[in-house]
Amino acid sequence: xxxxxxxxxxxxxxxxxxxxxxxxxxxxxxxxxxxxxxxxxxxxxxxxxxxxxxxxxxxxxxxxxxxxxxxxxxxxxxxxxxxxxxxxxxxxxxxxxxxxxxxxxxxxxxxxxxxxxxxxxxxxxxxxxxxxxxxxxxxxxxxxxxxxxxxxxxxxxxxxxxxxxxxxxxxxxxxxxxxxxxxxxxxxxxxxxxxxxxxxxxxxxxxxxxxxxxxxxxxxxxxxxxxxxxxxxxxxxxxxxxxxxxxxxxxxxxxxxxxxxxxxxxxxxxxxxxxxxxxxxxxxxxxxxxxxxxxxxxxxxxxxxxxxxxxxxxxxxxxxxxxxxxxxxxxxxxxxxxx
Amino acid sequence: xxxxxxxxxxxxxxxxxxxxxxxxxxxxxxxxxxxxxxxxxxxxxxxxxxxxxxxxxxxxxxxxxxxxxxxxxxxxxxxxxxxxxxxxxxxxxxxxxxxxxxxxxxxxxxxxxxxxxxxxxxxxxxxxxxxxxxxxxxxxxxxxxxxxxxxxxxxxxxxxxxxxxxxxxxxxxxxxxxxxxxxxxxxxxxxxxxxxxxxxxxxxxxxxxxxxxxxxxxxxxxxxxxxxxxxxxxxxxxxxxxxxxxxxxxxxxxxxxxxxxxxxxxxxxxxxxxxxxxxxxxxxxxxxxxxxxxxxxxxxxxxxxxxxxxxxxxxxxxxxxxxxxxxxxxxxxxxxxxxxxxxxxxxxxxxxxxxxxxxxxxxxxxxxxxxxxxxxxxxxxxxxxxxxxxxxxxxxxxxxxxxxxxxxxxxxxxxxxxxxxxxxxxxxxxxxxxxxxxxxxxxxxxxxxxxxxxxxxxxxxxxxxxxxxxxxxxxxxxxxxxxxxxxxxxxxxxxxxxxxxxxxxxxxxxxxx
Numbered sequence: 001x002x003x004x005x006x007x008x009x010x011x012x013x014x015x016x017x018x019x020x021x022x023x024x025x026x027x028x029x030x031x032x033x034x035x036x037x038x039x040x041x042x043x044x045x046x047x048x049x050x051x052x053x054x055x056x057x058x059x060x061x062x063x064x065x066x067x068x069x070x071x072x073x074x075x076x077x078x079x080x081x082x083x084x085x086x087x088x089x090x091x092x093x094x095x096x097x098x099x100x101x102x103x104x105x106x107x108x109x110x111x112x113x114x115x116x117x118x119x120x121x122x123x124x125x126x127x128x129x130x131x132x133x134x135x136x137x138x139x140x141x142x143x144x145x146x147x148x149x150x151x152x153x154x155x156x157x158x159x160x161x162x163x164x165x166x167x168x169x170x171x172x173x174x175x176x177x178x179x180x181x182x183x184x185x186x187x188x189x190x191x192x193x194x195x196x197x198x199x200x201x202x203x204x205x206x207x208x209x210x211x212x213x214x215x216x217x218x219x220x221x222x223x224x225x226x227x228x229x230x231x232x233x234x235x236x237x238x239x240x241x242x243x244x245x246x247x248x249x250x251x252x253x254x255x256x257x258x259x260x261x262x263x264x265x266x267x268x269x270x271x272x273x274x275x276x277x278x279x280x281x282x283x284x285x286x287x288x289x290x291x292x293x294x295x296x297x298x299x300x301x302x303x304x305x306x307x308x309x310x311x312x313x314x315x316x317x318x319x320x321x322x323x324x325x326x327x328x329x330x331x332x333x334x335x336x337x338x339x
Numbered sequence: 340x341x342x343x344x345x346x347x348x349x350x351x352x353x354x355x356x357x358x359x360x361x362x363x364x365x366x367x368x369x370x371x372x373x374x375x376x377x378x379x380x381x382x383x384x385x386x387x388x389x390x391x392x393x394x395x396x397x398x399x400x401x402x403x404x405x406x407x408x409x410x411x412x413x414x415x416x417x418x419x420x421x422x423x424x425x426x427x428x429x430x431x432x433x434x435x436x437x438x439x440x441x442x443x444x445x446x447x448x449x450x451x452x453x454x455x456x457x458x459x460x461x462x463x464x465x466x467x468x469x470x471x472x473x474x475x476x477x478x479x480x481x482x483x484x485x486x487x488x489x490x491x492x493x494x495x496x497x498x499x500x501x502x503x504x505x506x507x508x509x510x511x512x513x514x515x516x517x518x519x520x521x522x523x524x525x526x527x528x529x530x531x532x533x534x535x536x537x538x539x540x541x542x543x544x545x546x547x548x549x550x551x552x553x554x555x556x557x558x559x560x561x562x563x564x565x566x567x568x569x570x571x572x573x574x575x576x577x578x579x580x581x582x583x584x585x586x587x588x589x590x591x592x593x594x595x596x597x598x599x600x601x602x603x604x605x606x607x608x609x610x611x612x613x614x615x616x617x618x619x620x621x622x623x624x625x626x627x628x629x630x631x632x633x634x635x636x637x638x639x640x641x642x643x644x645x646x647x648x649x650x651x652x653x654x655x656x657x658x659x660x661x662x663x664x665x666x667x668x669x670x671x672x673x674x675x676x677x678x679x680x681x682x683x684x685x686x687x688x689x690x691x692x693x694x695x696x697x698x699x700x701x702x703x704x705x706x707x708x709x710x711x712x713x714x715x716x717x718x719x720x721x722x723x724x725x726x727x728x729x730x731x732x733x734x735x736x737x738x739x740x741x742x743x744x745x746x747x748x749x750x751x752x753x754x755x756x757x758x759x760x761x762x763x764x765x766x767x768x769x770x771x772x773x774x775x776x777x778x779x780x781x782x783x784x785x786x787x788x789x790x791x792x793x794x795x796x797x798x799x800x801x802x803x804x805x806x807x808x809x810x811x812x813x814x815x816x817x818x819x820x821x822x823x824x825x826x827x828x829x830x831x832x833x834x835x836x837x838x839x840x841x842x843x844x845x846x847x848x849x850x851x852x
Contacts, residue, residue, distance in 0.1 A: 001674045001700070002693040006686065027683065029690035072679030073686065100679065130683065 002029065005067035008044065008129030011114035012054065012091055013080040020083075020091065021050045022057040024069060025118045025129060043126055046118045054094035071100040075129045077150070078118075078169060081111045084182060084189035088157065088164075092187075095150055103151040106136055108169040109182040109189065117171050124175075132176055136167070143202050143211035143228070144195075145178045157187055160312060161297035165201065168192060185291040193285055200282030203250055203275060204294035206233040213254075215274045217263055225257040226271055229333065235299040239307035244322040246296055250275055255334040272328035279326050290316035370459045374478035378407050381474075384465060385411075394420075398428055405478040414471035416490035423453045424475070424486060445477060445484055454487035466544060493518070494623075499601035501768050507643040511601045516546055516620040519603070523550060523618070526607040531555070537568050539582075539619070543575035547582065550606075550616045557613065560810060564615050564628055579622040588808045593773035596809050598630040605639050629809035631816055633829050635770035636660070641832050650831040655764055657830065662761035663774040664800075667704050668781035668793055670754045674700045676789030695745035701786025703747050707755045708779065710737065715759070 011023035025044050047065055051057030061069050077095070079088065095101050110117050118128075125131035140147035146167050148156075156164035164187075168180035181193040181201060193201060202208050208231040216223045231252045238245040254271065263270070286294050297315060301308040311318045367380050378393060385391035390413040397405045406428075408420060427449060446455055458464050459482045464474055471489030496518065499511030512519045520534055531553040536546045547568055551561050567586040576582070580599055587596035600606055601624055606616045609627045617626040627634070636656040641649040673680050674689070681689065696703060714733035718726040734756075742749045758778070762771045777800065784792035807814035817825035827833035 001678050001686070002690045002696075004678060004690070006683070006690070008683065027687045029687050029694060070678065073683045075683070102679075127684065127687075 003067055004070040005047075005065060006070050006073045008073060008127070009076045009078065009118060009132070010071075010074055011046075011078045011080070011110075011118050012083055013114050014083040014086055014090075015050065019050050020053050020057050021048065022054065022061065023048055023114045023118050024061060026067075026069075027073070027127065027129070042121070044118075044128060046115065048115075054091050071098065072102065074101060074105050075133045077105060077107045078114065079107065079109050079166070080114055081109060081182075081189065084109045084166070084184075086188070088153075088184070088187040092154065092157070096154060101150070104149045106133065106167075107148055107150055107153050108167045110169050111192075112171050117169065117176075120171055120174060120176060122175055128176075132169070135176060135178060139178055140207075141210055143199060143208040146181050146198060146202065146205075146207070157184075159298075161292075161301040161308065162295060163190075163291040163293040165193075165293045183285065183289060183291050183293045185289060190291045191285055191289040193282065196278055197281045197285055200278035200280070201294065203231070203233055203279050204235070204248065204282055204296075206231075206295075208233075208252075212257060213271070213274065215270055217265060217270050221264070222260045224259040224263050224267070224270075226254040226267075226330075226332065227257045227336075229253045229255060235296060237296065237300040237303050237307075239300070239304055239311070244300070244311070244318050245325070246299075246322050247325045248279060248327070250279070250326075250328045252328065252330045253333050254330055256332060256336050267332050268330045271330035271332070275328040275330065276326045279328075283324060283326075287320045290320070292316070292319055296322075366465075367461050369461060370464065370476070370481055370483045372479055372481040374405055374407060374476055377476040377483070378409070380461070381409050381464075381468075381476075385409075385468070390414075396425065396428065398431065407476045408473055409468065409476070410473035410488075411468060411471070414469075414489060414491050415473055416488045419453060419488035419490075420473055420486070423488075424449060424473075445475070445480075449484075449486075456485050457482045458485050459483070470544070496522070502601050502605070502639065502766060504638065504640040504643075507639050508602075508604050510603060512603060512618070512623045512625060514621050514623050516548065516618060519618050519623075519625070520548065520550075522603040523607060523610075523616075526603055527552065527610060532610070535565070537565065539568060539571050540573055540576040543577070545576040546620045547576070547579070548618045550610065550618060552610050552613070555611065555613050556615055560629070561615055563810060564617070568617075576619065577621065579617055579619040579624050579626055582617060582619070582626060588810065589806075592803065592807055593776050594632070594804070594807065594814070595769045595773070596630065596807075597626045597628050598634050598767060599624045599626050599769070601625075602639055608639075608642070629812040631809065631812060632804060632807075632814050633818070635765065635767040637828070638766040642835075646832055646834045653831055656766070659761035659764035660774065662758055663765070663771065664777050665781055665793060665797070666758045666761070667708060667751075667754055667778065668785035668796070670751065671700050671704050671782055672785035672789045672793050675786060689748070689750055692748045692750065696748050697745070699786070700751070701782060703751055704755070704782050704786070705779070707741075707747050707751055708758075708782065710741075711755055711759050712775065 005024075006027045006029075007024040008027050009025040011025070013021040013023070015021050023046055025046050028043055028045055047061060049057045049061035049064060051060050058069055079091070083091065120128060122128045122131040125134070136145060136147050139145040146165050148164075148166055153164055153166065156162050164184040166182045166184070166189075167178055168182050170177040170180070179195040179198060181198045182189050183191050183193060183201075199208075199213075208228060211228045212225055213228065214223045214225040231250060233248060233250045236247045236249075238247075252271070252275065256267070282294060286292060286296075292315060296319065297308070297312070300311070366384065367376070371377050371380075378395075382391075382393060388411065390411045392410055392412050394408040395405070396408060397403075408424065410420070431448065446457065449455055458467065458474075464483055464485070467485050468474055471487075471491065473486040473488055475484040475486060477484070493515045494513050496510050496513055498509045502511075510522060512522065523534070524532065529552070533549075533551055533553050535549045537549060538544050539547045549561065549564055549568065564586070568582065571582070571585050573581070573585070583595060583597055583599070584590075589596060600609075603625075606618075606625045606627065610616055615628045617628065636653060638652070638656075641653060644652075674693070678686060693700075698706070710733070714729060717729045717733075720726075721729060738752050738756075741747045742752060762775065765771050765774070781793060781796045784796045786792075788795070804815050805813070805819060813820060816822065818829060827838055
């Protein structure tokens with residue numbers, strides 16, 4: 001137990017020479033507070049290694065360290081944008097085969113320098129890897145971030161009817177920032193989504209269960225906020241031989257969280273319009289990048305398999321020309337506790 | 340000159356009569372009609388016993404009727420002899436003619452407060468003397484009168500030490516067989532309660548009482564118990580637990596074939612269930628036959644406490660079984676082989692404190708377990724106040740010092756201590772000792788093969804337990820072989836109203852009901 005180096009976060013980059021570079025954030029046992037006190041010493045140490053592939057780099061890590069790298073406690077794999085654009089295939093084979101790696105670890109992409117990212121000392125928590133894991137959990141619960149586990153990433157990459165997405169992780173001063181999303185076409189990163197588009201993506205994928213949304217009805221007016229209590233998205237597809245018709249219907253139940261002055265218009269309709277706009281934004285990105293990360297292909301494959309088989313070869317084109325109808329019904333159920 | 344041989348009178352040695360006992364002493368086979376012969380013979384047997392008393396009595400006209408009362412004063416009540424033998428005889432007045440008839444009528448003359456019988460067999464007489472009887476030899480009478488006036492110091496009935504309860508009766512068996520039998524009679528007031536005494540031990544002649552309820556216990560089982568006890572060939576039997584090994588079906592197992600109890604209420608309950616009990620002289624415990632594995636998790640309290648409350652205790656005891664046998668082993672397996680099973684934060688802390696410890700976890704665990712066992716034994720044998728001091732020194736001072744000296748890691752101290760506490764949850768002391776032996780085997784298995792070794796250990800343990808039998812009853816019954824109707828008192832005790840009239844009848848596989 002004491003002779004193992006517990007790798008908690010693994011950063012993977014590609015050198016300009018095309019080598020795989022690993023940044024392993026190792027939890028330091030001695031830095032853990034066992035008898036009160038402490039707290040000032042670093043709790044993690046990042047070690048680096050290069051190699052022809054992930055296995056080779058890990059092997060180098062063995063040679064250069066006094067402890068045996070141990071991957072069973074890995075919480076997060078962060079891939080550099082360079083590697084993501086180059087293609088994930090290069091590294092994923094290792095994770096599929098290695099028995100020590102758990103399938104529920106989170107995977108993310110970063111546009112920042114990996115070494116810098118892994119040296120962030122999160123101020124609210126002692127252990128950065130656990131802090132990131134918790135940050136992912138909290139934000140995925142409130143529909144702020146896409147949370148992708150290794151198993152899901154592999155499925156999305158292997159299935160022909162869907163494209164993968166990964167959360168973008170950034171450093172913001174002394175902490176991590178989440179909210180943006182990297183979308184893939186095949187195993188290569190194709191585009192990024194901002195926070196609003198990410199919310200749209202989550203609506204399309206029916207991953208919104210809870211969360212708070214702030215809507216500004218018109219420029220200059222005061223925003224009102226509502227809390228989503230439940231949300232359900234249904235996508236129906238129809239292929240008439242010439243054109244794909246897609247209908248997305250979102251049913252949301254919400255409570256008012258905050259409201260100032262008098263809001264012009266029906267609250268439910270204003271909220272619905274906000275939802276539709278977010279979904280349209282995400283759809284726009286999907287059409288532009290030619291990557292169906294929204295799950296429309298998944299819906300067609302299940303609803304009309306024959307049409308899917310016919311269309312899968314030219315799917316980006318079909319998606320671009322498809323006719324979309326996005327509907328949203330927001331039911332404002334309560335006013336919150338007005339005391 | 341004729342040499343005249345000096346006249347020398349030779350006395351022809353009297354031809355020895357009687358039989359030789361195993362010490363080589365010659366003894367008469369029967370009581371003689373000559374008082375002096377009898378007294379000489381009995382004095383010869385007990386010549387080195389400081390408590391042997393011969394009291395000569397003569398009464399009647401001119402002291403015509405001569406008698407000798409012999410007894411061991413440490414086992415008998417001298418006052419009884421005085422009150423019920425000497426006094427009544429002195430008060431008698433009869434003429435010379437009548438005096439000759441006295442010997443044959445002595446039993447009629449003596450008051451009936453004493454248990455009186457006649458005996459002619461010499462060996463039996465000796466046995467009677469060593470079991471606290473007085474023997475009255477009468478001149479011109481070839482039978483002796485045996486007077487029962489046993490009295491010796493004995494412990495009074497007290498609360499059982501090893502089976503203390505919060506709810507329920509507080510009486511425990513004592514070393515006196517008669518007291519123990521009376522404790523049982525008081526609990527089962529039925530003529531069907533049979534108490535058969537079988538002497539065991541060629542030298543000790545200890546009475547072992549087979550007790551059962553006629554009509555409830557299986558006759559075949561009772562017969563088998565009787566036969567096996569009769570076959571016991573030992574010199575002395577000092578405690579009932581000796582029988583455990585002598586009459587068991589299986590010879591090689593750490594588990595006791597029969598459970599023993601200090602509690603008369605527990606034995607009474609077992610008899611009602613159709614089991615057979617064994618009580619012995621000089622032993623404050625009773626054996627219950629047959630015994631099944633699940634009995635070791637049962638305590639008398641379970642039956643007196645409200646049933647949902649007893650379910651909690653029973654579940655805890657079952658859990659304790661796994662904690663005692665496998666907790667330390669599980670820790671060793673995880674730390675040595677399966678580091679991925681520990682939560683990240685915990686493993687970093689554990690690794691930090693393990694770092695300065697120089698021994699592999701399995702050695703560390705064995706050291707701590709041996710210390711724990713030593714402390715437990717030390718605490719047991721010492722007088723109570725000293726025992727407590729040892730526990731405190733052991734637990735607080737040594738534990739803390741060992742951790743600070745980096746000899747052991749603090750997590751292991753917690754694990755071992757938890758296992759130690761769990762061992763006190765199980766009510767049967769001997770059963771826990773068996774588990775403690777297994778614990779060491781499991782630690783070695785876990786240290787060598789990890790979780791695989793642990794699982795193999797449990798499988799082998801399961802197979803072994805399934806192969807055991809207690810007087811023909813499978814040790815794991817009624818769980819395997821499964822009997823649904825007997826499951827009411829295994830993992831939980833069913834409410835009394837759901838048990839039926841006789842309570843947990845045959846629960847635990849008692850075949851006899």
